[in-house]
Amino acid sequence: MKPASRAGAWLAIALGSLYFLLPLIATFEFSLRMRRESYSLEAYRVVLTDPGFQSAFGYSILMALLTVITSIVLVVPTACWIELRLPRMRPVIEFITLLPLVIPAIIIVFGYLRLYNSSSWLPLTGNERATDLLLICSYVTLSLPYMYRSVHSGLRAIDVRTLTEASESLGAGWFTTLAHVIAPALKSAILSGSFLTFAVVIGEFTMASLLNRPAFGPYLQLIGANRAYEPSALAVIAFLVTWASMGLIQVVSRNAAGAGAKRRLPGA
Amino acid sequence: MPPSPQSGAETTLPSVTAVPGPRLAIRLDWLGIVPFMLFALLFLLLPTAFLMVGAFQDAQGHFTLAKLGLLLQGNVLDAYLISLEVSAASAIVGAIAGFALAWAVVHGGLPAWIRPSLLTFSGVAANFAGVPLAFAFLCTLGRTGLVTLLLQHYAGIDPYSTGFTLLSFHGLVLTYLYFQIPLMVLIVTPALEGLRKEWREASDSLGGTALHYWIHVALPVLAPSVLGASLLLFANAFGAVATAYALTGSSLNIVTILLYAQIRGDVLHDPNLGYALALGMIVITSLSSAGYLWLSARTQRRRS
Structure with a gap:
């Protein structure tokens, strides 16, 4: 490699690091400024003891968990079925799972409000529990690209056809095969999709705000419009949550790679 | 197959x-x-x-083009224009910067640990959008942000006296880049990994210069994935709501914020305009995504 191009590469990385690290440093520094006289963790104390924060964060965690479960139940059997029985439908399913990247969230939720309002055939926005359900469904929709891609690449890595045939020849039904053979083999792919979904959903603003649910995203916006130092502490917390989710994906996929290598060794 | x-x-x-x-x-x-x-x-x-x-029906369910006519109002056209500009600017700059970073870690001869670090960080930053991102940039380049203060104290430059404000076109593009560049890195790194070292050696041994290599080998191979990724970045920015809303409130007239205000009923509520705005957005994001799909299909055909 020529020295000039290596210098260019270092320059790109240096500028990139500057652009990406400065806002993180600045946000952290800002979050410590709440007491005039010295740096303190006062903003974090105020945020973490705010009942509004606790209820919004708790609500969003609950919604995110329910989203992850629904998404797994919907996507894993479908992806397996497509792989085993209906490969010719694969392009159609793939296309549908990519649509949430194409159609902005604000359009989808606007459609919900028009289609499922309280005077419609399916009044899902009529009461709070039904709206929670609609919010979960909207999050599952948002998660489709991530969950499907993750599970699909997981299916590609294992020989799902042989596993299924082996399981069925031993007398297992479709559900047993799915729950006890395929799902464990897909564990790391499912977990990756789940953490990504969690990261996307936990601070989501548009859907929650327009469906008028007390989630973390709208709470962040409200605090941002009314307070000075708390928003920076919240941004640091949100960044840590995203970072933790992504970190867990790394751990999970590394463990899977390690376990796979171990499993292959005796056969080799 | x-x-x-x-x-x-x-x-x-x-x-x-x-x-x-x-x-x-x-x-x-x-x-x-x-x-x-x-x-x-x-x-x-x-x-x-x-x-x-x-968008094509009146209150009685008959076909009409009247709602689409609402798009021709001055402030609506302006909103579309600003949205298109913000999305295009953040997509183009994001694509170039993301490409440069991905190139640096794949072919730049840097220490091996930098590549996985960049990819992990990109995974985080590409998903660190929305309201917290707006907070982060307000802490950085807002009126009392760290970088603003540092520039005032040490460089003697006050960005805000030069007319800069974060709550503007440039501020919004600069903020969007924080998730656009990492997204580009994530999409384009696999394409760059497909670029074989042998091709560069072949070009060099045949007497080709770096320019020859780029024009005749690297760019034609990479062009579809880079263009496709740029279109995806464009659609990504075009549909974004939360970052812009948290950053500028309703002060910046972009189309998602206009639609958000319409749905919330913050402004003069006109459901017909909502339908027309939605249709316009769907058309624009579908066109750019169709371009992406077409280009990625071409890339895959060439690889197989």
Whole structure:
């Protein structure tokens, strides 16, 4: 490699690091400024003891968990079925799972409000529990690209056809095969999709705000419009949550790679 | 992967024979995707289709183009224009910067630990959008942000005296880049990894210069994936709401914020305008995504 191009590469990385690290440093520094006289963790104390924060964060965690479960139940059997029985439908399913990247969230939720309002055939926005359900469904929709891609690449890595045939020849039904053979083999792919979904959903603003649910995203916006130092502490917390989710994906996929290598060794 | 003739024969066989068993099995096969299809229909396809049809209907359900006429108002056209500009600027700058970073870690001869670090960080930053991102940039380049203060104290420059404000076109583009560049890195790194070192060596050994290599080898190979990724970045920025809303409130007139205000009823509520705005957005994001799909299909065909 020529020295000039290596210098260019270092320059790109240096500028990139500057652009990406400065806002993180600045946000952290800002979050410590709440007491005039010295740096303190006062903003974090105020945020973490705010009942509004606790209820919004708790609500969003609950919604995110329910989203992850629904998404797994919907996507894993479908992806397996497509792989085993209906490969010719694969392009159609793939296309549908990519649509949430194409159609902005604000359009989808606007459609919900028009289609499922309280005077419609399916009044899902009529009461709070039904709206929670609609919010979960909207999050599952948002998660489709991530969950499907993750599970699909997981299916590609294992020989799902042989596993299924082996399981069925031993007398297992479709559900047993799915729950006890395929799902464990897909564990790391499912977990990756789940953490990504969690990261996307936990601070989501548009859907929650327009469906008028007390989630973390709208709470962040409200605090941002009314307070000075708390928003920076919240941004640091949100960044840590995203970072933790992504970190867990790394751990999970590394463990899977390690376990796979171990499993292959005796056969080799 | 070309379909083998046997598998084709297998799938057509049951439909030509009159045995009821296989036919039933074929029909049962379709049952397996019913839950997914039903979900997609209820929560993705129908709501979108409802808006698209609604944009062409009047209150009595008759066909009309009147709602689309609402798009021709001055402030609506302005909103579309600013949205297009912000999305295009953040997509182009994001694509170039993301490409440069990905190139640096794949072919730049840097220490090996930098590549996984960059990719992990990109995974985080690409998903660190929305309200917290707006907070982060306000802490950085807002009026009392760290970088603003540092520039004032040490460089003697006050960005805000030069007319800069974060709550503007430039501020919004600068903020969007924080998730656009990492997204580009994530999409384009696999394409760059496909660029073989042997091609550069071949070009060099035939007497080609770096310029020859770029014009005749690297760019033609990479162009579809880079262009496709840029279109995806464009659609990504075009549909974004939360970052812009948290950053500028309703002060910056972009189309998602206009639609958000329409739905919330913050401004003079006109449901017809909502339908028209939605249709316009769907058309724009669909066109750019169709371009992406077409380009990525071309890339895959070439690789196979």
